[in-house]
Amino acid sequence: MAIPDWGGRYLWFTTRYGVVGTIDTESGAVRTVELSGEEIENSFAVGEDGAYIVTDHAMYRFSVGQGGQPNQDWKTPYDRGTGTKPGNFNQGSGTTPQLFGEMVAIADSAEPRMNVLFLRRKDGSVACSVPVFDEGASTTENALPGWVRRGPNGLEYSVIVDNNYGIDRNNILGDGRAWAGHAGGLARVDMVPDGAGGYDCFEVWRSREHSSQVLPKLSLKTGLLYVYTYERAEDGDYDFSLTALDFDTGARVFSVPAGHGLDYANFGQPMSIGPDGTAWLGTMMGLLRVGR
Numbered sequence: 275m276a277i278p279d280w281g282g283r284y285l286w287f288t289t290r291y292g293v294v295g296t297i298d299t300e301s302g303a304v305r306t307v308e309l310s311g312e313e314i315e316n317s318f319a320v321g322e323d324g325a326y327i328v329t330d331h332a333m334y335r336f337s338v339g340q341g342g343q344p345n346q347d348w349k350t351p352y353d354r355g356t357g358t359k360p361g362n363f364n365q366g367s368g369t370t371p372q373l374f375g376e377m378v379a380i381a382d383s384a385e386p387r388m389n390v391l392f393l394r395r396k397d398g399s400v401a402c403s404v405p406v407f408d409e410g411a412s413t414t415e416n417a418l419p420g421w422v423r424r425g426p427n428g429l430e431y432s433v434i435v436d437n438n439y440g441i442d443r444n445n446i447l448g449d450g451r452a453w454a455g456h457a458g459g460l461a462r463v464d465m466v467p468d469g470a471g472g473y474d475c476f477e478v479w480r481s482r483e484h485s486s487q488v489l490p491k492l493s494l495k496t497g498l499l500y501v502y503t504y505e506r507a508e509d510g511d512y513d514f515s516l517t518a519l520d521f522d523t524g525a526r527v528f529s530v531p532a533g534h535g536l537d538y539a540n541f542g543q544p545m546s547i548g549p550d551g552t553a554w555l556g557t558m559m560g561l562l563r564v565g566r
Contacts, residue, residue: 328369419499
């Protein structure tokens with residue numbers, strides 16, 4: 275995967291085993307730096323101030339230096355726990371960095387509960403953190419959809435966290451499929467200025483919906499959070515649905531059946547919402563269109 279830098283001349287890329295690099299689109303020159311002993315299992319994000327990359331040990335910001343050389347601007351270690359949690363690919367954060375406003379948000383892999391971290395983009399310092407979900411049953415292998423807006427004391431931030439603890443992708447063809455031990459649930463976490471130069475962060479709501487791990491999508495026009503959910507059926511397989519939650523309260527607004535069985539499963543392929551509210555997403559059988 276490669277993402278253009280803000281100016282468009284360089285392409286950023288990463289490899290699983292800790293290489294961060296740039297490609298000069300004019301000359302084809304490649305420049306790299308190695309993060310020894312670290313893995314990169316997630317996608318990354320690029321802003322006007324650099325590339326934001328989370329490894330299994332730390333959160334980084336890189337910028338393009340002389341000749342296209344990646345320069346490390348800052349590094350912020352996080353709590354990676356003591357091992358790989360059920361539902362994660364490796365030990366450490368499973369999130370793509372969420373850039374919005376003056377912050378970047380990720381989740382760590384702490385025990386007994388993972389934390390949502392809001393870091394300042396300028397220097398990587400932690401502005402606020404808050405634990406989510408139940409003890410011994412919290413992790414995510416998804417990005418954190420976010421929204422920033424101006425409040426009475428400054429910029430206010432919200433993210434949605436999808437709990438993937440217990441998903442067993444190796445058992446997709448076995449009894450109970452991949453979700454037999456899935457804890458499930460989603461949560462909205464906010465961070466707001468406290469009026470004294472700092473921030474307060476807190477869980478606004480928690481939903482018991484079980485997401486199949488499709489990245490949720492938020493419509494600012496309707497205030498609906500779209501989630502691809504599942505429920506266990508009487509035959510032991512699963513019914514999948516496009517479900518909309520109220521972003522303010524987490525309550526279910528509607529749920530449209532999509533299909534039954536493995537053909538309708540989805541493991542993180544992106545979902546797109548059209549202007550008419552139609553959802554498009556990839557499944558095990560191909561492209562799926564869901565309308566109301």
